[in-house]
Amino acid sequence: MNPSPEGRPEETDMELINRWRAGDGRAATRLVGRHSQALARFAASAGERDGIEELVQDTFVRAFASLDSFRGASTLRTWLFTIERRLMLDRRRAERRSRETVPVEESDHVSEYGALDGLIAEEAQERVRKSLDALSPTQREVFTLRVQQGLSYKEIAEVVGSTEGAARVHYHNAIKTVKEFLKDE
Amino acid sequence: MNKCTDSDIQEMLPDLLHRALADDVRLRVEEHLATCESCQEDMDVLRTVKNAAVFAPSIDVDRVVRQIPPYRTIVPATERPALPATERPARTRVVSWLVAASLVLVVAAGGSILFQSNGAPNPSSLTPRQLPTTVAKAPEAATPDRSGLAVAPKSVEPTIVAPHTHALALAADADGLSDGSLVQLMNDMDSFDALPASEADPVISVDSGDSL
Numbered sequence: 505m506n507p508s509p510e511g512r513p514e515e516t517d518m519e520l521i522n523r524w525r526a527g528d529g530r531a532a533t534r535l536v537g538r539h540s541q542a543l544a545r546f547a548a549s550a551g552e553r554d555g556i557e558e559l560v561q562d563t564f565v566r567a568f569a570s571l572d573s574f575r576g577a578s579t580l581r582t583w584l585f586t587i588e589r590r591l592m593l594d595r596r597r598a599e600r601r602s603r604e605t606v607p608v609e610e611s612d613h614v615s616e617y618g619a620l621d622g623l624i625a626e627e628a629q630e631r632v633r634k635s636l637d638a639l640s641p642t643q644r645e646v647f648t649l650r651v652q653q654g655l656s657y658k659e660i661a662e663v664v665g666s667t668e669g670a671a672r673v674h675y676h677n678a679i680k681t682v683k684e685f686l687k688d689e
Numbered sequence: 690m691n692k693c694t695d696s697d698i699q700e701m702l703p704d705l706l707h708r709a710l711a712d713d714v715r716l717r718v719e720e721h722l723a724t725c726e727s728c729q730e731d732m733d734v735l736r737t738v739k740n741a742a743v744f745a746p747s748i749d750v751d752r753v754v755r756q757i758p759p760y761r762t763i764v765p766a767t768e769r770p771a772l773p774a775t776e777r778p779a780r781t782r783v784v785s786w787l788v789a790a791s792l793v794l795v796v797a798a799g800g801s802i803l804f805q806s807n808g809a810p811n812p813s814s815l816t817p818r819q820l821p822t823t824v825a826k827a828p829e830a831a832t833p834d835r836s837g838l839a840v841a842p843k844s845v846e847p848t849i850v851a852p853h854t855h856a857l858a859l860a861a862d863a864d865g866l867s868d869g870s871l872v873q874l875m876n877d878m879d880s881f882d883a884l885p886a887s888e889a890d891p892v893i894s895v896d897s898g899d900s901l
Contacts, residue, residue, distance in 0.1 A: 525760050533754050540748040548745035556746050561753045568757045628741040635738075651738045654707030657700075672700065683734050 517580040521571060536564055539581055542653060543588050549636065549648035550592060559595070563588040582659040585649065589663055635685040639678050646671050647678035693727035702728065706735050 515523075515534070523531035543560045552559060567574075567587050574583055636644050645664055649655045650671075655663070660671040693699060698721045704710050705718050722728050 527760070529754070529759075532757055533750060536748075536753050536757075537750045540750060540753060541745070544745040544748050557748055557752075560748050561756055564753050565756050565758070568760075571760070628737060629744065632738050632741040647738075650703045651706070651735050654703060654709055656704075675700070676696075679731060679734065682738065683730065686734060686737065 518576055521574070521580070524568075525571075532568065535580070539584055540564070542581060543584060545652060546585055546648065547588060547592065549652055550589075550645055551637075551641070552592060555595075559588065559591060562591055566591070578659060578662055581653075582655065582662055585653075585655075585663045589645070631686060635682045638681055638685050642666075643674045643678040643681070646674040647682070650675050691727065693725050693731075695721065695725075695728075698722075698725075698728060699731060702732055702735055706732070706739060 517535065517538070520531040520535050524535070540560050543563055544556050547556045547559050563584060567584055574580065636648070639647060642664060646660055649660045649663060650657075657668045657671045657675070660666075660675075661668045664671070666674075698718055701710060701714065701718050702722075705715060705722075710718060722732060
């Protein structure tokens with residue numbers, strides 16, 4: 505248990521969950537504050553361009569609504585990543601369907617990517633983003649969960665619905681691709 | 690530069706980056722890293738990727754928390770079986786399948802009965818040649834005679850019983866029906882299924898003259 509800035513031992517996720525169940529609303533604030541940025545980073549690394557805050561919000565709403573099914577077999581963060589990933593997949597499916605029916609205008613591309621280019625100002629960020637774009641969606645998820653979030657292969661397998669062995673293979677292929685990309689840049 | 694063949698160490702590099710290794714393991718990895726150029730290069734890549742995290746917006750925690758519904762206590766968590774939501778006992782799954790199969794059977798049986806009562810041809814619409822017949826008496830089985838030998842059954846002509854027929858099926862047209870048959874026909878017409886209109890609505894073409 506890590507100490508809090510005030511010197512008191514930091515409460516575990518399970519303790520906060522139990523406090524929330526007992527009616528303490530501040531426990532929910534602590535849990536959201538603890539995990540929201542990691543969820544936002546994961547969404548951005550997985551290629552989400554906009555609506556990340558809504559995605560994180562939906563993840564928490566869904567998670568808290570079904571918190572009784574969380575038994576602590578995995579960490580809360582891994583569980584949250586799993587929920588967020590499912591929401592991302594649902595969202596992408598819905599976007600694909602709408603793209604098939606609604607023609608996307610040229611101005612939409614310009615505004616979306618123009619804004620994104622403005623946000624990614626640092627050259628290093630741009631290079632990393634491009635190198636991640638060169639990966640397959642699963643490779644990208646596995647690689648960012650491993651490198652940026654520090655998840656174990658077991659936890660990654662849980663999030664992406666795969667096996668530890670497959671997660672290892674995806675990681676090795678991903679680092680090889682990213683390394684070559686960054687070397688060539 | 691030689692490629693590193695120690696895959697265990699390679700796989701632990703992200704853990705080293707996140708300081709998630711036990712002290713003894715960390716020392717082993719760091720010793721390897723000091724002499725392995727390939728792993729040093731991997732480590733540089735990992736640091737670059739971790740430090741240059743792709744832009745993510747900051748999340749308004751209070752706004753998120755406001756959307757979270759209050760906890761509803763349906764059954765105290767301590768009274769529930771300690772199973773993850775994804776792990777359901779096999780017995781529950783079997784019962785679910787049995788219930789599903791029973792429902793399918795009930796629906797199929799119901800559909801079959803409905804089809805027979807509505808979809809099967811009405812005997813009154815068939816000609817006498819097409820009418821189904823009922824065998825009233827089956828041929829008798831071989832019976833032993835007094836000597837104990839089996840005797841083949843006599844050739845028995847099955848008695849054919851014609852089912853109830855409606856007057857319309859026997860008459861060429863309504864003129865040939867008796868008064869009683871006509872009354873029966875009128876009563877039967879109440880139970881006929883609705884038929885689509887035989888004549889289509891007239892189509893009125895309006896020419897505004899714009900096309901000229």
